[in-house]
Amino acid sequence: MTLVKKLKCTKTLRALMFACIGSLITLSASLSAHLLNETTAQVILRDGQVEVKVYTDLAHFSAALQSDQAWLLGDIDAVMPENLNSSQQETFIINALKQKMLLMVNGKPLSVEVAYLGTIVDKNDADTREIIFQARHSYSKVTELSVSFHKSLGAVHTSFVKPQYKLLSVGETAHMVF
Numbered sequence: 157m158t159l160v161k162k163l164k165c166t167k168t169l170r171a172l173m174f175a176c177i178g179s180l181i182t183l184s185a186s187l188s189a190h191l192l193n194e195t196t197a198q199v200i201l202r203d204g205q206v207e208v209k210v211y212t213d214l215a216h217f218s219a220a221l222q223s224d225q226a227w228l229l230g231d232i233d234a235v236m237p238e239n240l241n242s243s244q245q246e247t248f249i250i251n252a253l254k255q256k257m258l259l260m261v262n263g264k265p266l267s268v269e270v271a272y273l274g275t276i277v278d279k280n281d282a283d284t285r286e287i288i289f290q291a292r293h294s295y296s297k298v299t300e301l302s303v304s305f306h307k308s309l310g311a312v313h314t315s316f317v318k319p320q321y322k323l324l325s326v327g328e329t330a331h332m333v334f
Contacts, residue, residue, distance in 0.1 A: 196313045199303050205264060206301070207261060208289040209274070215283040218245060220308035221252055231307045246273050250287065256306035259291055261298055266291035282287060 175230055195212040222235040233255065236248050250271045259266045274286030305312050322330055 195309045201318045210287045260302045260305045261293045
């Protein structure tokens with residue numbers, strides 16, 4: 157093989173090797189993005205009510221609630237017993253989240269009145285579930301809304317929503333100002 161052919165072959169192999177490495181990096185980054193167990197929440201402010209929808213991996217959160225180390229560090233108030241049936245586990249999880257959630261409107265704390273486990277969010281991922289919390293308020297004008305979550309949920313990507321409702325007649329256009 158001549159020197160020119162060897163150099164061309166070496167350049168081709170290098171380019172091929174870099175393309176393979178780039179593909180592997182891209183593939184592993186996209187796979188790890190799908191494997192992250194991140195918790196999200198949506199806080200919805202309505203007239204007289206605040207609703208908080210938390211979307212989390214229940215298996216991951218259950219494991220955190222069964223951690224003796226988390227209890228020793230004060231991250232959880234009680235260790236979830238391992239011998240609970242699914243209904244008892246759900247009740248324990250909802251109560252743990254409800255106790256540690258701080259929901260405030262206009263600087264005043266609200267009591268969560270309703271808390272329940274919603275549906276499976278993704279059929280391909282049965283562990284990710286929706287947990288809904290509802291609290292009432294009597295403020296005609298809300299100027300401030302704050303929420304904090306259970307430590308064991310980790311970082312929670314939170315969005316705040318204040319719906320604006322309008323009935324549109326046939327052919328009418330809605331115009332919203334933010």
